[in-house]
Amino acid sequence: MSTSSMSMTLLQFCFQQCPSPSLSLFSPSSSNSSVATTKPAAVTCCVSQSQFQSQVSVGNGNVDSRVSERTEIRLGLPSKGRMASDTLDLLKDCQLSVRQVNPRQYVAQIPQISNLEVWFQRPKDIVRKLLSSDLDLGIVGFDTLSEYGQGNEDLIIVHNALEYGDCHLSLAIPKYGIFENINSLRELAQMPQWTAEKPLRVATGFSYLGPKFMKDNGLKHVVFSTADGALEAAPAMGIADAILDLVSSGTTLRENNLKEIEGGIVLESQAVLVASRKSLMQRKGVLDTTHEILERLEAHLRAMGQFMVTANMRGSNAEEVAERILNQTSLSGLQGPTISPVFCKRDGKVTADYYAIVICVPKKALYKSVQQLRAIGGSGVLISPLTYIFDEETPRWHELLSKLGL
Numbered sequence: 001m002s003t004s005s006m007s008m009t010l011l012q013f014c015f016q017q018c019p020s021p022s023l024s025l026f027s028p029s030s031s032n033s034s035v036a037t038t039k040p041a042a043v044t045c046c047v048s049q050s051q052f053q054s055q056v057s058v059g060n061g062n063v064d065s066r067v068s069e070r071t072e073i074r075l076g077l078p079s080k081g082r083m084a085s086d087t088l089d090l091l092k093d094c095q096l097s098v099r100q101v102n103p104r105q106y107v108a109q110i111p112q113i114s115n116l117e118v119w120f121q122r123p124k125d126i127v128r129k130l131l132s133s134d135l136d137l138g139i140v141g142f143d144t145l146s147e148y149g150q151g152n153e154d155l156i157i158v159h160n161a162l163e164y165g166d167c168h169l170s171l172a173i174p175k176y177g178i179f180e181n182i183n184s185l186r187e188l189a190q191m192p193q194w195t196a197e198k199p200l201r202v203a204t205g206f207s208y209l210g211p212k213f214m215k216d217n218g219l220k221h222v223v224f225s226t227a228d229g230a231l232e233a234a235p236a237m238g239i240a241d242a243i244l245d246l247v248s249s250g251t252t253l254r255e256n257n258l259k260e261i262e263g264g265i266v267l268e269s270q271a272v273l274v275a276s277r278k279s280l281m282q283r284k285g286v287l288d289t290t291h292e293i294l295e296r297l298e299a300h301l302r303a304m305g306q307f308m309v310t311a312n313m314r315g316s317n318a319e320e321v322a323e324r325i326l327n328q329t330s331l332s333g334l335q336g337p338t339i340s341p342v343f344c345k346r347d348g349k350v351t352a353d354y355y356a357i358v359i360c361v362p363k364k365a366l367y368k369s370v371q372q373l374r375a376i377g378g379s380g381v382l383i384s385p386l387t388y389i390f391d392e393e394t395p396r397w398h399e400l401l402s403k404l405g406l
């Protein structure tokens, strides 16, 4: 990227950071400041274009966004927080155990994949470092990706549902006082209390997504304050009227007398595998490594949702048994049942009166499947867990190639 186009990127970031005038950010301790505190990739702070010329930029990584000369491929994993151990567990289940000599060492290896370095970073820094080409791949929550990636097209989601870190980003208000009968975003927006002089005060750690959500939903007269944790205390402390934060079980909201409202969900989140488009296209080996990681993740996650069921069925031939099975909605398996004759010797003759069937059934449909099997003469039903299901090719791989125009 040329120096002038780099400046454009910095400028665009800076302007995206600036909430619209009626959606300003404030700090509870300095009520008149309107400074964006979140700094993706390489940003200074919210300044006008003329001011910008004289600013010195502060980057979070490689400010020059060209793909550097290094030959190792880098995967960023969360170094702390609730995502950290679940991420390592998932990789281990995919036979991609991370070998970390000691917990304070931020670089590690996955011996199964040569030329891959694992770097432990805070989730938000994983996103920033993907943008600055200091990482090629990363695993983070979709919320973090959306907040710090800000829709940047260089970030490509390779796997959008790693099935942990489930939560949603939601607006919450007190259950009491002037909010007692407010149950939707529309009702909140129509409250006469919010004026240009006395806007709705929202505390959040999501200073990009928060203002964007309010603007997209047409809410005027809103100001945001930022805080790093325990946001749920802000309304009771009188610091904010509402909060915008992650919710999973809902316990923290409940315990702090807060409620979610209809239309107040900004996004649903879970862990995702994300890659830098530049790395995929330009760095040798990244596409192949991504393919391998994706295949292992898909095979494992697909298997997690299924049981392998075997049973014996009396029948005159394999087709007749197949016919009975395929007439049952819960028994069609992944690509139809596997049926093999069970031979026994009767009166000196080898015959097959029984057939062994093997099918995969969704975990959720297990009991229904067993009932259906019994109903059509199944006996000796055995249920086993599955470790991997490798298909011919994963749909997500095709999606990735098409996003890359390959």
Ligand SMILES: Nc1ncnc2c1ncn2[C@@H]1O[C@H](COP(=O)(O)OP(=O)(O)OP(=O)(O)O)[C@@H](O)[C@H]1O
Binding pocket: 080, 081, 082, 083, 123, 140, 141, 142, 143, 144, 165, 166, 167, 228, 229, 246, 247, 248, 249, 269, 270, 271
């Ligand atoms: N209550 C929750 N339940 C499930 N997942 C959550 C929850 N809160 C956050 N997450 C997911 O886990 C990610 C990391 O959250 P976590 O709170 O562990 O780290 P953090 O917020 O970055 O660190 P810290 O809270 O120490 O500042 C979030 O970005 C989100 O994707």
Ligand SMILES: O=P(O)(O)OC[C@H]1O[C@H](OP(=O)(O)OP(=O)(O)O)[C@H](O)[C@@H]1O
Binding pocket: 228, 229, 230, 231, 232, 245, 246, 247, 248, 249, 250, 251, 252, 253
């Ligand atoms: O719906 P729940 O299951 O109650 O979870 C929601 C809480 O979890 C997160 O906080 P975290 O535990 O990360 O603490 P933090 O505020 O210090 O980040 C989030 O910020 C909420 O406060």
Ligand SMILES: [Mg+2]
Binding pocket: none
């Ligand atoms: Mg947290």
